[in-house]
Amino acid sequence: MKTHLSLAVAAALVVNMAWTPQVQANDQLIANICQYVHDDNKSRLRKKLKESNVKVRNIYDGIRCNGETMIRSAITNNANDVGVFLVKRLSAKSLQKPEFDGKTVLDWATSNGHDGSQIVGAIRERIGG
Numbered sequence: 001m002k003t004h005l006s007l008a009v010a011a012a013l014v015v016n017m018a019w020t021p022q023v024q025a026n027d028q029l030i031a032n033i034c035q036y037v038h039d040d041n042k043s044r045l046r047k048k049l050k051e052s053n054v055k056v057r058n059i060y061d062g063i064r065c066n067g068e069t070m071i072r073s074a075i076t077n078n079a080n081d082v083g084v085f086l087v088k089r090l091s092a093k094s095l096q097k098p099e100f101d102g103k104t105v106l107d108w109a110t111s112n113g114h115d116g117s118q119i120v121g122a123i124r125e126r127i128g129g
Contacts, residue, residue, distance in 0.1 A: 029054070034065035037086075040079035056089035064100075071105050071123075075114045083119030092127045 074083030
């Protein structure tokens with residue numbers, strides 16, 4: 001019985017060690033993406049996404065930059081180039097979908113005084129509104 005327990009603990013440690021580098025790599029990728037959004041560095045963002053073989057549509061819902069979605073973070077930081085880039089990479093349907101707090105990005109922008117943002121204009125153009 002003791003041998004089985006030792007093997008189980010050893011297997012758990014090996015599995016844990018195998019996943020740790022991947023988790024750290026994902027954390028670093030998210031940190032880089034958020035930094036590029038904050039800095040309005042569209043070219044670095046595009047390069048990082050391409051290097052990582054990641055599409056904005058596949059990661060958008062799962063990434064928070066300082067507690068905000070990437071587009072909200074771009075609006076907050078006046079990162080217009082990155083924000084418009086992100087809007088172009090998302091479907092109109094996903095831009096109209098309520099986000100983590102139940103508000104769409106347009107509702108959030110309007111209620112927070114960002115109605116005149118270039119990014120908000122791009123969202124309206126994308127969804128046809």
